[in-house]
Amino acid sequence: MTAPTQTRKARERAAREQLILDHARHMLAAQGYLDLNLDELARRVEYSKGTLYQHFSSKEDLVMAIAVQGMELRAGLFERAAAFRGSSSRERIQAFSVAAAQFSHEYPDYFEVETLVKIASFAGRASEERQNALGLGVGRCFRAVNAVVHAALAAGDLPADGLPPERIVFAIASVSIGSEIMGRLPALRLLAGIDELAWTVRANQCVLLDGLGWRPLSRDFDMAAVDRRLRAEVFPEATWLQV
Amino acid sequence: MTAPTQTRKARERAAREQLILDHARHMLAAQGYLDLNLDELARRVEYSKGTLYQHFSSKEDLVMAIAVQGMELRAGLFERAAAFRGSSSRERIQAFSVAAAQFSHEYPDYFEVETLVKIASFAGRASEERQNALGLGVGRCFRAVNAVVHAALAAGDLPADGLPPERIVFAIASVSIGSEIMGRLPALRLLAGIDELAWTVRANQCVLLDGLGWRPLSRDFDMAAVDRRLRAEVFPEATWLQV
DNA sequence: ATCTGAAATTGACCATCAGTCAAAAATGGA
DNA sequence: TCCATTTTTGACTGATGGTCAATTTCAGAT
Structure with missing residues (x-):
């Protein structure tokens, strides 16, 4: 051959x-x-x-392969977000908020699978290779956000005596994924009166960033204007981003 | 008979x-x-x-039954937390932070199951009865937190022009569950350098509350002292709460 | 065009396991 | 002690994830 x-x-x-x-x-x-x-x-x-x-070595491996592709799509969006030149680190981190929302809006199926493979019994049943591939994708997302957090600390936009940078990335990831998962539970959606999940998730992220003391705080700059720039310069496909 | x-x-x-x-x-x-x-x-x-x-009508129904019991245990802890008479609404909300941490510390198995049943395909396979029972437990937890949020708004401890109270409960729940789930992923734990998950989760909750503008902010009161009171008055079994 | 050995593909087959139900056992009142 | 009713049992069934010997396809040689 x-x-x-x-x-x-x-x-x-x-x-x-x-x-x-x-x-x-x-x-x-x-x-x-x-x-x-x-x-x-x-x-x-x-x-x-x-x-x-x-x-695929098993059904779980097949599902894991889907999760890997989803994570690569997510990482792609995050790396595009990382290229956004906001006029402050707070504006740059906002790009990831849009990227995450865009991911769950454009690829809801992938998001579901991503959640599914977080179940413990999945990890051990998929092939080592695909588990590593997933870890790689997670790492790409982590580093993209981490770079901006470090830049913010260097610029003095984040308090030096606050959470260490890796924990800040973790906090941002937690509130994002947590909001998306909880927002998919019909019972809770009803109790909390949520209709547009994307904006609720973004609101939570914004509250967290303010809580971290990430300057400028949300009340001190025009988030909608940044959204407009992001729509125009980075995520033209994000039609849900009505600004 | x-x-x-x-x-x-x-x-x-x-x-x-x-x-x-x-x-x-x-x-x-x-x-x-x-x-x-x-x-x-x-x-x-x-x-x-x-x-x-x-x-049990099916394997899923059995698992759902476990989740219901877990949710009832959680609701029990939350209702005990609700009885705490802190000297401010911010101190009272801190009781839920300890309650949630106590739940995942004392009942890690229940926590896993709680996560498991969040998968879409579970909902439709368990009996209607148990699904309702789960919803009831979620409602008890929600209302316990919601009461304190409303009290905080009434007392002026939360900005009147911020998120509506139900969304605040949702945000708190999201950051808690999100942190717990993400903190159970070995890859992310490594990247973020997390050893004590309970304290990382509580740190994230605290950041969120500050971001909501829930006064007094964390730097303006003695959280450790409140923890000591909680340990003494509400959760004597919370041995992990070294204060 | 035809042959041939290797590689790819197939689907019948197997093992496992959730769920069923007719038969057996246990129960409790007469 | 007996008998009707309730409860328990575990062999059985159907569905499905996973395997592998037999078949088909393919690429290069003649």
Whole structure:
């Protein structure tokens, strides 16, 4: 088998893997993990079940592969956000707020899967390789935010005697993911009277940043104006970002 | 069958249900949902599988029942916290921070299950009855916190032009649960350098409350002293609360 | 065009396990 | 002691994740 043939094969294999993942993701979003049936998936992608197992070592590995792709999409958005040149570190961190909201708006299916694999029993059942890949994506997101936090500390926009930078990143991530997860519980949505989840999540993030003492505080600059710049310069696809 | 016999039967039935739930919870914590085997559970509790189904309509219903008990324990702690007479609303809200930390410290297994049932596919598979029971527990927790938020607004400890009270409860819940969930991911724990999760969670909650403008701000009162009072008056069992 | 060995694909098959139900056992009042 | 009722049992079933020997496809050689 010559080299060009090899690359064509690899390309076809990658295309098939993507086909499988796309169908699996849709089925997962529609029916949930417990009702995701591999026989039906094989039927839909028009390959045999045996071929599925050429790509994934188990059902959990398949789901983990979807989570990895989602995390890579998220990391891509975060790295675009990192390139935003706001006029203060507080404006730059706002870019991640939009990036996170954009992720859960554009890829709700991926978000669900991301939540799913956080369950303990998933970690041990997926292949080592994909677990590492997920960790890599998490690391990319972490570093993107971490860089801005460090810049803020260096610039004196954050109090020097506050939380250490890594804990600040952790706090921001926690309030974001926590708000998204809680906001997906119908009971709580009703109790809290939430209609537009994206804006509720962003409000919580904003409160946290103020609590960290991240200057300028939200009342001291025009967040809507920054949103407009972000829409124009970084996330033109974020149509939900009505400003 | 006379009335006393009936009550004895009901008592025995309740005791057996508790036995099943206790074993199931331990197995769930040790092996995860996917490896929770009902044949093995039946063997451990020394009843047949058929008898398990006298108590629960499905495996998901069983897990939901555990979640309900966990939520009731949590609600119990929250209602004890609500009885704390702090010298300000900010001190009173701190009681919930300790209650939440105490819950995940004393009942880590219940916490895991609580997280598990947040997955969409669980909701539809458990019995209506238990889903309602869970909603009831969530409501108890919500109302306990909500009362203090309203008191704070009435007292002017929270800015009148800030988030509406229900959204404040939502924000507090989000940062708490979000921190706990993220803090259980080994990769992120490493990146953020977290060793004592309980204190990291409480730090995040504290930052959020400051961000909400909940007076007195954390720098303006002695949180450690309030912790000492809470330990002495409300949560004597909270040995982790070294103050 | 045809052959051939390697690689890829298949789907019948297997093991596991949630859930069922007819038969057996236990119960409690007469 | 007996009998009707309730409770318990565990063998059985169907569904499904995962395997692998048999088949098909493929690329290069003749």
